[in-house]
Amino acid sequence: MPTRDLSQSLDDAATVYPGDPEVETTPAATHETDGYRVTELRLGTHSGTHLDAPSHTEPDGKSLDEFDVGQFAFDARLVDCSESGARDSIGPEAVPDDADAEMLIFRTGWDDHWGTDRYYDHPYLAPETARKCAESGYHVGIDALNPDPSPSATGAETEAERGVKTEDDSKTESEPDGVPAHHELLGSGLFVLENLTALGDLPAQFELRAYPLALAADGSPVRAVAVW
16 A cells, blocks of 8 residues: 655754744753753644644634544545646635545645745635635645745745735735635634645545644644555
């Protein structure tokens, strides 16, 4: 049975959402000094490849400990959006009408920019796209930082690339206005799985296992594994 790790490396170089804690690893004990090795790990609940619980954005949403562990394995359907460009909005037409799946995995190809400023310029789901997913009962995964647009502290070279509105540019401003995709999905009691990688040649249908740490929390890093 083929398997593939879809997780980004959780190390000091991990890209995090602006304002979130950076991932830090520090030796707490060493072979030379203590005869064994222990590493102190500091990170946020939304570091690396991670799962958002409804309580991430919804005050009355469930936390991870309120779900049975079996609910973190999903029949998944790959949705190829790799033609999307920087800060492009993915429209509802991308959502398949007949997906025999529990989770839709949006492949943007933006995992290629992991660890760079360009990673913040990822494509994102239009609010109506997230709404269509929620109404159909689909959890959502994406190989980008966020199903909503991320803040604009990026490596884009021009205002047009960053999406900043100029006199002769019709693009919307790059600073995001809330997290509507999160609210549509998490507000419906669904999960959001972010920072996936290596989606390129997966089959259209597969099982995705994304088990979080046993935390009473709003999210957790996961080891995301595809099985088919």
